[in-house]
Amino acid sequence: MKALVYHGPGKKSWEEKAKPVIEQPTDVIVQITRTTICGTDLHILKGDVPEVTDGRTLGHEGVGIVEEAGNAVTCFKKGDRVIISCITSCGKCDYCKRGMYSHCEQGGWILGHLIDGTQAEYVRIPHADNSLYPIPAGSDEEALVMLSDILPTGFECGVLNGKVQPGNTVVIVGSGPIGLASLLTSQFYAPAEIIMVDPDDNRLEMAKLFGATQVINNSREDTKKRVLELTHGRGADTVIEAVGIPATFELCQALVGPGGIIANIGVHGKSAELHLETLWARNITITTRLVDTVTTAMLLKTIQSKKLNAKQLITHTFDLHDIISAYDTFEHAAREKALKVILTHH
Numbered sequence: 001m002k003a004l005v006y007h008g009p010g011k012k013s014w015e016e017k018a019k020p021v022i023e024q025p026t027d028v029i030v031q032i033t034r035t036t037i038c039g040t041d042l043h044i045l046k047g048d049v050p051e052v053t054d055g056r057t058l059g060h061e062g063v064g065i066v067e068e069a070g071n072a073v074t075c076f077k078k079g080d081r082v083i084i085s086c087i088t089s090c091g092k093c094d095y096c097k098r099g100m101y102s103h104c105e106q107g108g109w110i111l112g113h114l115i116d117g118t119q120a121e122y123v124r125i126p127h128a129d130n131s132l133y134p135i136p137a138g139s140d141e142e143a144l145v146m147l148s149d150i151l152p153t154g155f156e157c158g159v160l161n162g163k164v165q166p167g168n169t170v171v172i173v174g175s176g177p178i179g180l181a182s183l184l185t186s187q188f189y190a191p192a193e194i195i196m197v198d199p200d201d202n203r204l205e206m207a208k209l210f211g212a213t214q215v216i217n218n219s220r221e222d223t224k225k226r227v228l229e230l231t232h233g234r235g236a237d238t239v240i241e242a243v244g245i246p247a248t249f250e251l252c253q254a255l256v257g258p259g260g261i262i263a264n265i266g267v268h269g270k271s272a273e274l275h276l277e278t279l280w281a282r283n284i285t286i287t288t289r290l291v292d293t294v295t296t297a298m299l300l301k302t303i304q305s306k307k308l309n310a311k312q313l314i315t316h317t318f319d320l321h322d323i324i325s326a327y328d329t330f331e332h333a334a335r336e337k338a339l340k341v342i343l344t345h346h
């Protein structure tokens with residue numbers, strides 16, 4: 001089969017690789033029908049995630065068809081259509097019992113990281129009963145790829161950790177796919193204001209279409225001044241960091257109001273300064289989280305009922321065999337006006 005293989009920082013290739021086989025009775029082999037590229041894959045390719053080794057197939061998102069199920073798998077059988085969660089979880093360990101699937105002792109984020117991932121014709125999914133979700137008949141499967149990672153991540157790490165409330169002011173720093181996923185799912189709670197911050201005007205236009213009440217281009221506007229104006233000098237109740245660089249994390253600290261929450265989502269490769277000299281007396285909370293994917297089934301219901309339009313996050317579609325071009329488009333997201341790119345395989 002073909003797979004997108006990482007060969008150290010800056011190096012990847014679409015190459016022939018052995019088809020995965022069942023290794024444990026709880027495994028399933030999934031034939032990929034749709035996958036996508038994540039900002040996290042770009043971090044890996046930059047060398048920000050050093051535990052990813054030469055020869056690893058990338059990708060942790062996708063949907064597909066069960067090709068083969070191990071003897072101990074009870075929920076899935078050959079031919080079933082499934083959503084692959086970016087988080088693999090046994091459902092039995094101490095962390096899983098606490099709903100912290102992201103830290104599962106036998107899983108967590110391993111796909112396209114510590115084991116071969118979904119940017120391939122086939123993938124092995126360990127602990128399949130707890131790590132796959134059945135696709136309801138008649139679903140739009142492209143939209144459901146957004147459930148592998150970005151919708152639960154934007155919702156759990158941003159909206160739930162950020163305790164978005166009716167009438168509150170939310171600032172989201174970063175209007176890429178993850179920031180936009182937070183923007184869409186924060187509207188479950190009816191905040192009064194959702195202010196999106198990004199240096200790309202096109203992404204800010206998308207944010208307005210997705211429900212932002214205000215947008216700030218931080219490449220030419222004084223973001224702190226604008227947020228203070230918009231909040232009558234108070235700052236925001238919830239500030240969601242959806243970029244993952246020191247400058248944006250420090251910006252969040254300047255935007256949060258007394259009693260507010262900074263909910264970090266970004267994958268950080270470098271340390272950022274913590275301004276305790278201004279924050280120590282402001283009653284703020286800072287949260288970090290790796291997505292647990294405990295809300296995937298709930299989010300699926302909101303997509304099925306059309307309460308949540310996940311498809312608007314998709315801007316480009318490629319054949320899986322053209323994944324190198326898809327990476328080029330996704331790496332030049334501003335130039336290409338790209339959000340999520342879908343790779344299709346039949």
Ligand SMILES: [Zn+2]
Nearest residue numbers: 038039040149
């Ligand atoms: Zn991802």
Ligand SMILES: [Zn+2]
Nearest residue numbers: 090093096104
């Ligand atoms: Zn577990």
